[in-house]
Amino acid sequence: MNFIVFLKMVPDVIEELKIAGDGKSLDSDWLRMKLNECDEHAVEEAIILKEKTGGKVTVIALDAMELDDALFSALAKGADKAVKITGNLQNIHSPAVAEIYAKYLKDNCLIDNKTLILSGSQAIDDIEGEMIYFLAELLNLPVYGVVTSVSYNSDKNDLTIMKEFSGGIRGEFEVEIPSVLGIQAAENPPRYIPIAKIRAIMKTSTIEEIEIPEDGLTEKIAIDKLFESEVSGRAEMLEGSPEEISAKLIEIFTVKGII
Amino acid sequence: MAKCIMVLVEHFQGTVVDITYEMLGAGRKIAESLDVPLTAVVFGKDVNKCLSALGAADSVVLIEDERLEMPGIRIIAEILKSVFEQKEASIMLMGGTNITAGIGPSLACKLKVPFLNFCKNISVEGGTVTVTSQLFGGKILSNVNLTNDKCIISVYPGSFQNEAGKAAKIPPVEEFAVPAIEFEPTFKRYIEPEAGDVDITKESVLISVGRGIENSDNISLADDLVSVLGGAVAASRPVIDQGWLPLSRQVGKSGMIVKPKLYFALGISGAPEHVEGMKDSELIVAVNKDAAAPIFNVAHYGICADLQDIVPVLVENLKNKN
Numbered sequence: 130m131n132f133i134v135f136l137k138m139v140p141d142v143i144e145e146l147k148i149a150g151d152g153k154s155l156d157s158d159w160l161r162m163k164l165n166e167c168d169e170h171a172v173e174e175a176i177i178l179k180e181k182t183g184g185k186v187t188v189i190a191l192d193a194m195e196l197d198d199a200l201f202s203a204l205a206k207g208a209d210k211a212v213k214i215t216g217n218l219q220n221i222h223s224p225a226v227a228e229i230y231a232k233y234l235k236d237n238c239l240i241d242n243k244t245l246i247l248s249g250s251q252a253i254d255d256i257e258g259e260m261i262y263f264l265a266e267l268l269n270l271p272v273y274g275v276v277t278s279v280s281y282n283s284d285k286n287d288l289t290i291m292k293e294f295s296g297g298i299r300g301e302f303e304v305e306i307p308s309v310l311g312i313q314a315a316e317n318p319p320r321y322i323p324i325a326k327i328r329a330i331m332k333t334s335t336i337e338e339i340e341i342p343e344d345g346l347t348e349k350i351a352i353d354k355l356f357e358s359e360v361s362g363r364a365e366m367l368e369g370s371p372e373e374i375s376a377k378l379i380e381i382f383t384v385k386g387i388i
Numbered sequence: 389m390a391k392c393i394m395v396l397v398e399h400f401q402g403t404v405v406d407i408t409y410e411m412l413g414a415g416r417k418i419a420e421s422l423d424v425p426l427t428a429v430v431f432g433k434d435v436n437k438c439l440s441a442l443g444a445a446d447s448v449v450l451i452e453d454e455r456l457e458m459p460g461i462r463i464i465a466e467i468l469k470s471v472f473e474q475k476e477a478s479i480m481l482m483g484g485t486n487i488t489a490g491i492g493p494s495l496a497c498k499l500k501v502p503f504l505n506f507c508k509n510i511s512v513e514g515g516t517v518t519v520t521s522q523l524f525g526g527k528i529l530s531n532v533n534l535t536n537d538k539c540i541i542s543v544y545p546g547s548f549q550n551e552a553g554k555a556a557k558i559p560p561v562e563e564f565a566v567p568a569i570e571f572e573p574t575f576k577r578y579i580e581p582e583a584g585d586v587d588i589t590k591e592s593v594l595i596s597v598g599r600g601i602e603n604s605d606n607i608s609l610a611d612d613l614v615s616v617l618g619g620a621v622a623a624s625r626p627v628i629d630q631g632w633l634p635l636s637r638q639v640g641k642s643g644m645i646v647k648p649k650l651y652f653a654l655g656i657s658g659a660p661e662h663v664e665g666m667k668d669s670e671l672i673v674a675v676n677k678d679a680a681a682p683i684f685n686v687a688h689y690g691i692c693a694d695l696q697d698i699v700p701v702l703v704e705n706l707k708n709k710n
Contacts, residue, residue: 142525142657145680155528170629224497250489253525253659256532258493258503258542265462266497271574272461274490275642289576293642294400294486297581297635300458302574311490313642314629349502353518353531358682364674364690371701374691378673378702379709381689385671387593387650388617388706 130184130281130306132175133239135230135248135260136203138162138193142253153352154220157194164199167249173315174279175247176207182281184243185209189233191218191226197336198327205322205330216341223255225346227263233339240268240307242286250274250311257350261311273304274311390478390537393419395445396468396491397430397438398483401578404441407483407545412444413552414510414543415481419446421512424478428559429471431464433457443555449475453566458575465494470567472499477538479517481507484542486642492540501538506660508547525659526682545641545664584636586620592649593619596639596666597627600655600676600695604632609699610654616706622646624662640665654695658683675699 140146140155141163147156175186186208190196192215200211214229234240251259251274265272277299278291288304293313304310367377382388395415398405412428419426428445430438433456442448449471456464468491472480480495482488484506496503508529509520517534519541588594595610595617610621621637628638639646641661651669655676656662663686666672674687675695684690691698 140524142527143678146524146527148528155524166626223493224503254523255505256521256523256530258496258505259490262461262490262493263497266465266494272490272494274461275486291579292486295642296645297638297643298401299579301576301579302458303576304574314625318630349496349536350504350532351535353533355523355528355530358522358527358529358685364672364684364687366684366690366692371693371697372705374693374698375702375705378689379705381671381673382617382650385649387671388709 130178130182131239131244132179132184132186133234133244133246134168134171134175134186134188134203134208135246135264136168136172136188136190136199137165137249137252137260138190138196138199139165139252139254148355148357152354154355160194162193162195165249165252167251167311167313169319170315171247171249171312172203172206172208173317173319174312177316178245178279178281179207182283187212189214189230191229200336201327201331201334202322204334205327206320211334211336213336213338214341215338217343221346222257222350223260224257224263224349227260227267228346229341230260230264231267234268240270242306244307245288246270246307246309247312250276250313256352259311261309265309268309271305271308272311273302273308275313276310277314278316279310390424391476392425392427392478393422394427394429394472394475394477394480396480396482396488397428397442398485398488399430399432399435399438400487402434402437404438405483405485405487406550407485407543408441409444409550409553410545410548411481411483411543411553412442413550414548416444416552418479418510418512418517422478422515427475427477429468431456431467439558439561442559443557444553445559447559448561449564450561451564451566455571455573456566457573459571460574461490462494463569463571464491465498466569467566468495469498471564479538480540481543482540484544488542492542496540499538499540501540502534502536503540503542504532505542507541507543510541522660525657526663526685527680544660546667581636584634586636588620588622588637588639589644589646591620593617593652594622594639594646594648594650595619595652595654596622596624596656597654598624598656598662599626600657601627602655604630606696607632609695612703613652613699616703617650617652619648619650624656624659653683653687654699656683657681658686
């Protein structure tokens with residue numbers, strides 16, 4: 130099996146996010162980027178499947194700050210090949226990203242009945258929707274999102290997958306190959322790789338780079354402005370030493386009849 | 389000129405989901421501002437029983453078929469494309485939930501119209517529709533003015549009042565024949581959650597831990613609070629995905645919707661998917677090191693500090709009080 134995993138770097142929201150001078154984008158000076166969390170699970174799921182069924186894992190991403198670290202980390206975890214697509218890729222969203230990926234897959238004849246495409250089910254900056262669904266449309270392949278379990282049935286060359294709904298209820302589906310899966314959570318938490326192993330991979334492996342032309346991408350929306358989340362319902366902040374805060378909390382709990 | 393605003397009715401296991409009423413309420417306002425009717429679209433197997441819930445719409449398009457119990461995303465999108473085009477709709481609202489996930493992008497791609505995600509608000513001024521979306525885990529909002537008169541919009545649950553979308557009547561219903569599309573059912577069965585040791589929806593106190601708990605050993609801090617306040621330990625998604633607590637403890641979009649008397653959030657950032665599951669708790673107290681964490685927009689009381697400094701002192705003082 131060939132497992133192709135599309136990755137995306139997103140701003141780490143644990144850091145402060147500042148809006149840039151144009152009022153329409155984030156100030157990149159303040160950004161720390163990290164691999165989209167669901168994508169990390171998609172890499173893990175692909176490697177788990179490879180370990181069970183054999184095959185090859187290829188990770189592919191559009192160039193972004195700190196992307197190389199994420200790609201080398203995927204290689205260290207067990208991916209076989211990493212591809213970085215470069216070009217003028219500022220502020221493009223899922224429909225355009227899917228066009229780039231669909232073209233890459235078609236140009237390289239990468240879709241056959243031994244190919245499974247994976248990516249994170251969603252990302253925090255998917256303003257124009259989740260990439261996997263656009264990609265599936267462009268490739269005319271079945272697509273399933275919010276997936277939390279995948280198993281390969283070798284006798285039928287298909288998959289049994291589990292998709293989350295709500296309230297802990299999941300649905301089981303039988304899915305043909307090739308198809309596109311949006312992974313919400315891998316079967317196991319993403320494996321930990323020591324920095325030393327990532328450094329070693331950096332010395333022995335390379336990231337394949339492909340440059341794409343700058344024009345011809347579909348842009349459907351334009352952000353008019355970004356602004357910080359309203360603070361209308363803002364919490365009353367309790368300040369002071371841990372002792373003082375503790376005393377205030379006990380008072381609140383008492384008034385509310387909790388203790 | 390477009391002829392209607394559409395709402396995709398969301399139902400699950402035979403019940404109309406709350407977000408449907410939010411969308412009908414929001415759709416009603418847009419439709420009135422643009423002076424066009426509001427059409428509810430309902431598809432599935434045995435969906436007749438949903439009709440009585442759709443009184444806020446001016447009309448209903450009913451697509452009922454045995455094979456539509458849980459068809460693939462792209463099959464649904466193909467059917468909705470026919471409806472959207474035949475009815476000359478301009479905007480279609482759908483739920484930003486796991487049930488509907490993916491239908492919007494697939495439909496937008498087929499129709500070659502824009503799709504907007506995470507919608508928190510929609511306003512119409514001078515005929516221009518502005519969609520406000522919530523991005524980056526709830527930290528940033530964006531405004532997009534629609535320049536195309538057509539758009540598919542995914543609405544974040546809890547963004548609009550659901551009362552405005554409720555009305556006790558059945559609007560005129562038009563049955564829509566399923567276009568001749570060949571498809572094989574791929575859905576096999578539902579899997580109900582395994583009964584956990586506790587049912588977090590029934591606890592009056594929940595001590596809930598998030599990524600800020602840092603490692604599984606620190607869950608004992610939450611256990612200590614439970615030992616003095618009662619209740620149970622719950623968690624946000626990252627903690628469950630790490631395998632530190634069972635799925636039965638998950639609060640949020642994919643997990644449980646809880647409304648305890650006290651929801652004590654420890655190291656939870658307050659991503660929209662989590663807030664969806666706990667925002668109606670009677671008293672929400674949050675401890676987080678990040679002063680800009682969105683959890684402080686939903687909490688009643690906030691403490692910007694390291695939970696490891698606060699929790700042990702509080703536990704000690706509560707013990708002494710007892």
